[in-house]
Amino acid sequence: MCGIAGLAPGTGGRIDAGIMERLSGCIAHRGPDDAGWLVSHEGHQTRGRGPMCSGGADAVLLHRRLAIIDLTEAGWQPMLSADGRYAIVFNGEIYNYRELRDELAALGYTFHSQSDTEVLLVAWAAWGRAALTRLTGMFAFALLDQQQRTLVLARDPFGIKPLYYTRWGGGLAFASEIKALLTLPGVSRRAQPERLYQYLRFGVTDHGGGTLFADIRQLPAAHLMELSLDDPAAAHPARYWYPAMDQRADISRREAATELRNLFLESVRLHLRSDVPVGAALSGGIDSSSIVMAMRHLEGQALDLHAFSYITHHPRLREEHWIDLAGAAAGATMHKVCPTPEELRDDLDTLIAIQDEPFASTSIYAQYRMFRLAGEAGIKVMLDGQGADEMLAGYRVYLSARLTSLVRRGQWAAAARFAVKAARNAGDVRLPRLLLETAGGMLPPGLQAMVRRAAGYDLMPDWLNGSWFTAHGVESRTLRARTSRDALKVELEQALVDTSLPQLLRYEDRNSMAFSIESRVPFLTPRLVDFVFSLPEDHLIAGDGTSKAVFRLAMHGLVPDAILRRRDKIGFATPEQEWLDALRPWVSAVLHSEAARTIPALRYPALEAEWQAVATGRTPWNSRFWRWLNVIRWTERFDVAYG
Numbered sequence: 001m002c003g004i005a006g007l008a009p010g011t012g013g014r015i016d017a018g019i020m021e022r023l024s025g026c027i028a029h030r031g032p033d034d035a036g037w038l039v040s041h042e043g044h045q046t047r048g049r050g051p052m053c054s055g056g057a058d059a060v061l062l063h064r065r066l067a068i069i070d071l072t073e074a075g076w077q078p079m080l081s082a083d084g085r086y087a088i089v090f091n092g093e094i095y096n097y098r099e100l101r102d103e104l105a106a107l108g109y110t111f112h113s114q115s116d117t118e119v120l121l122v123a124w125a126a127w128g129r130a131a132l133t134r135l136t137g138m139f140a141f142a143l144l145d146q147q148q149r150t151l152v153l154a155r156d157p158f159g160i161k162p163l164y165y166t167r168w169g170g171g172l173a174f175a176s177e178i179k180a181l182l183t184l185p186g187v188s189r190r191a192q193p194e195r196l197y198q199y200l201r202f203g204v205t206d207h208g209g210g211t212l213f214a215d216i217r218q219l220p221a222a223h224l225m226e227l228s229l230d231d232p233a234a235a236h237p238a239r240y241w242y243p244a245m246d247q248r249a250d251i252s253r254r255e256a257a258t259e260l261r262n263l264f265l266e267s268v269r270l271h272l273r274s275d276v277p278v279g280a281a282l283s284g285g286i287d288s289s290s291i292v293m294a295m296r297h298l299e300g301q302a303l304d305l306h307a308f309s310y311i312t313h314h315p316r317l318r319e320e321h322w323i324d325l326a327g328a329a330a331g332a333t334m335h336k337v338c339p340t341p342e343e344l345r346d347d348l349d350t351l352i353a354i355q356d357e358p359f360a361s362t363s364i365y366a367q368y369r370m371f372r373l374a375g376e377a378g379i380k381v382m383l384d385g386q387g388a389d390e391m392l393a394g395y396r397v398y399l400s401a402r403l404t405s406l407v408r409r410g411q412w413a414a415a416a417r418f419a420v421k422a423a424r425n426a427g428d429v430r431l432p433r434l435l436l437e438t439a440g441g442m443l444p445p446g447l448q449a450m451v452r453r454a455a456g457y458d459l460m461p462d463w464l465n466g467s468w469f470t471a472h473g474v475e476s477r478t479l480r481a482r483t484s485r486d487a488l489k490v491e492l493e494q495a496l497v498d499t500s501l502p503q504l505l506r507y508e509d510r511n512s513m514a515f516s517i518e519s520r521v522p523f524l525t526p527r528l529v530d531f532v533f534s535l536p537e538d539h540l541i542a543g544d545g546t547s548k549a550v551f552r553l554a555m556h557g558l559v560p561d562a563i564l565r566r567r568d569k570i571g572f573a574t575p576e577q578e579w580l581d582a583l584r585p586w587v588s589a590v591l592h593s594e595a596a597r598t599i600p601a602l603r604y605p606a607l608e609a610e611w612q613a614v615a616t617g618r619t620p621w622n623s624r625f626w627r628w629l630n631v632i633r634w635t636e637r638f639d640v641a642y643g
Contacts, residue, residue: 002077003030003064003176003513004089004163006142007057008151008232010170015039015060017052019184023173024052024062026180030091030513031064038078038087040144045087047078058229059144059151063089068381068518069097071275074113081121082110085147088124090117091176092139092161093518095270100134129224132240136270136525140219142174149229157241158387158496158524159221160505166216171232174219177510178356181216182638188215190641193472196601200464200627201476203360206502209237212357213640221502241526245493247534256539257553263528264554268294271383271522279379281370281519282307282332283571284322286548287385287394289563290555291522292330295383297558307332308374308382310339310366314575322563329560337373339366341579345586352637354514358630359507361623362574368511375515382517386504387524390495391532392548393488393540396569400437402541404487407438414543422545425567462606463624469601488537496529577621580629584615590629595636602628 005023007015024035038047038061046053063077078089094100097116100123105111109122116137123131124143129152138160143152153174155163165174166181175181182189192214198204199212209217219225219237227235249256268291272278280292292307299305307330309323320336327334344365351368352358374382389395393402399422406415419438423431459476460466469476495501505521512519532540535550542549552564580587590596591611597604607628613619634640 002066002089002091003027004091004140004142005062005173005175005180006089006151007060007168007173008171008227008229009057009060009168010232011230013057013169013171014055015057017054020052020060020062022183023175023180024064026183027062027064027176029516030176031066032516033067034065034076036063036065036077037061038089038144040087040146043146045080045084045146047080058149061087061089061142061144066380066516066518067276068093069273069275070113070115072113075115075117077117079115079117079121081125082112085145086121086125087144087146088117088121088141090120090139090141091163092137092141092156093273093520094120094135094137094139095273096136098273129240132224133526136267136527138520138524140176150226151229151232152224152226153219154224154240155219155221157222157526158505158521158529159502160509160521160524162506162509163219164211164216165219165225167233172227172235178211178213178216179353182213188213188641189639190214190643191601193469193474193601196631197464197469197474197476199358200601200624200631201459201461203623203627204499204503205357205359206506207498221497243493243496243526243533244530245489245533247530248536249531249534251535253539253550253553256535256550257556259531260528260550261554261558263531264290264522264551265294265298267522267525267528268383269298271520272299274381276380277304277306277378278381278383279306279308279374279377280332281382281384282309282323282326282334283385284309284319284324284326284563285385285569285571286552286555286559286563286566287388287523289322289326289559290551291383291385292326292332293555293559296330296332301331305330305332306335306374306377306379308335308370308377308379309337310370310572311336312338312366312573312575314578317570317573317575319570322566325560326563335373335377337369339369339574341582343369344579345583348633349637352630352634355507355510356638357506358627358634360503361626362576362579363572364507364511366572366574367507368514371511371515371517371519375517380517382512382519384508384519384521385523386508386521387496387501387529388548388551390492390501391523391529392551393492394547394569395495395500397437398488398491398541398547399545400434401488401491402537403434403438405485405489405537408485408487418543418545421543422541425545463603463610463628465601465603486537488540489533492533492540576623576626580625581621587611587625587629588615590632593632593636596628596632599631599635600642602631 039057040059041056061078078087080087094116097119101119104122139156140161140163195212209220222241223237225235225237282288311320423434508519539550
C-alpha cells in the first residue's frame with residue numbers, strides 16, 4: 001500500500017524538480033516509510049531517493065512506500081525488471097503473490113525479493129495485460145516499457161485503490177489523489193456541473209471516469225490505459241474485466257452456502273498475508289462480525305486480534321451490544337471511539353481536505369475517527385467489510401428490487417407473499433412504502449418524474465439553480481431504472497459498478513491512508529462476486545425478506561447466531577440531525593457565508609427558506625442540508641471555480 005504519481009510530458013518534454021517534489025509531497029501520508037523517483041529520458045533511467053533534478057524527461061515515476069510485505073530494501077520502488085525493460089510504481093497488494101511466484105518460477109523466472117511488487121512486474125513481463133485477470137488483490141500501478149516506449153496505467157477490478165489523471169501540457173499526469181494534481185500549473189479547479197448535480201441531488205460521487213473537478217478524471221475500476229510516450233495525451237481507458245452477469249448456478253441454497261463459506265474463508269486467508277500487524281473494523285453487523293470470526297478461525301489463538309469500532313449513545317443507532325458480542329466471541333482486544341458534534345466541527349475542514357471531493361454523510365467522520373484510533377494503536381493493516389451489501393443485497397432498497405423481479409416474471413402470488421412478509425420482518429420498512437417504491441421503480445421515466453414531483457421529490461428542486469445546470473448541459477434525471485426481469489441483479493450490478501461502492505471505497509481509502517493504514521476488503525474478489533451473482537435472487541433475499549440469506553447460512557456455526565438473526569441495518573450510522581442541531585450556530589454561519597451566496601448551482605433564497613423551516617421545527621431534517629454544508633466548505637477549502 002503506497003502512493004504513486006508521475007508525468008508523461010510528451011516529446012521534448014522538460015520537468016521541473018519543484019513540480020516533482022510537490023507531487024510526491026502531496027501523497028507522503030500514503031507512504032511514510034520510504035520514497036523514490038525515476039526519470040526516463042531517451043532510453044536512459046535515473047532513480048533515487050534524494051533531491052530531484054530538472055531536465056528533459058519522457059516519463060517520471062514517483063513513489064511513497066508504506067511497507068507491508070517484504071520490509072527490506074529489496075521492496076523499494078520504483079522497481080526495475082532484471083533486464084531493465086520495465087519499471088513500475090505500485091499501490092496496493094497482490095494477495096495471491098506466492099502462488100503466482102511459484103507459477104512464474106516454474107516457467108523459469110527468477111526473483112530477487114519477497115515482495116508482491118516484483119511478482120507483479122515479472123507477471124507483466126510473462127503475460128502482458130493478461131496478467132491482470134490472474135491477480136487477486138487491490139492495485140493501481142504505472143508500468144513503463146522502455147522497449148515499446150509506452151506507459152500503462154491500471155486499476156483493480158473494483159477500484160479499491162485510486163488513480164487520477166489529467167491532460168497536462170502536451171502530455172498526461174497521474175496520482176493517487178486529486179490534491180496532488182491540483183498542484184500542477186495550469187490545472188483548473190473548475191467544478192464539473194454534471195457531477196455536482198449528481199452529488200447535490202442524490203449524494204452520488206465517484207462513478208465512471210469523472211470527478212467533481214472538470215479537468216481531473218479517474219481511471220475507472222477494472223480499466224487500463226496504455227499511452228505512447230510520444231503522444232501521451234491521446235490515450236483512452238479500456239475495460240479488462242466486468243462482473244459475470246450471465247452465469248447461472250443451479251444449486252440449492254445450502255449447497256451455495258457451503259461454496260460461499262469456502263470462498264469467503266479463502267479470501268480472508270489471503271487478505272491476512274502481511275509482515276506487519278493486522279486488525280479489523282467491527283460494527284457488530286453480519287459482514288464485519290464474519291471477518292473477525294474468520295480471522296480467529298483461520299489463525300487460531302496465535303493471532304493478536306485487535307478490533308476497532310465506532311459507537312454512539314443514540315438509542316436508535318447504538319450497536320455496542322452487537323460489537324461486544326462479536327468481539328467477545330472472537331477473543332479480540334476492543335478499541336472504541338465515540339465522537340462528539342464539536343469534534344466533527346473542529347475536524348471537518350481536515351476531513352474535506354483528506355477526501356478531496358464532497359461526501360455523502362457524517363458517517364464518513366465516524367469511519368475517519370475509527371482509523372485514527374487504529375493508527376494510534378500502531379495498526380498498519382485493517383480488514384473491513386465494504387462491498388458485502390452491494391453483493392449480497394444488504395440494503396433496504398433491494399427489497400423493492402426483489403419484489404420488482406417477482407412482478408416482472410408474473411409471479412403474482414409469490415410477490416404478494418413476499419411483500420407482506422418482508423414488510424413485517426424487515427423492521428423499518430412498511431408495506432405501503434415498499435409497494436410505492438416498487439411501483440415507482442417500474443414506471444416509465446416520464447411518469448416517475450410526475451410521481452416524484454407529487455411526492456415532493458422533484459429531480460430539480462427549488463434550492464437547485466435549474467437554469468444554471470441547463471446552461472451547462474445538465475439534464476435532470478434519476479440514476480436508477482429497473483427494466484430487467486432480474487431487477488435485483490441489475491440493481492446490485494449498478495451499486496457495485498456505478499453508484500454505491502465506488503464512493504464507499506474512496507471514503508475508505510482516504511480515511512485509512514490519512515493515518516498510513518492499509519485497508520483491505522476481503523469480500524471484493526472477482527471469484528466471490530462472480531459466484532454470488534450467479535445465484536438465484538431468492539438465495540440473496542429469501543421469500544420472507546431476509547437479506548443476505550445465503551451468507552447468513554454460510555456463516556452458521558462461525559458467527560454468533562444472535563448476530564446472524566439481526567434484521568436491523570445500521571452500520572456506522574451517525575446521529576447526523578442531532579449533531580448538526582447541536583452545532584446550529586456554526587451550521588447557520590456556514591449557510592450564511594459569502595461562499596454559500598456565490599455558488600451559482602444553489603438558489604440561495606430557497607436554501608435559506610428551507611433552513612429556516614428546519615431551524616424553527618416546521619419541517620424535518622433532511623440529508624440535503626449536509627450536502628449543502630459539504631459543498632460550501634469544499635468550495636472554500638479547494639478554491640473551486642464555477643465559471
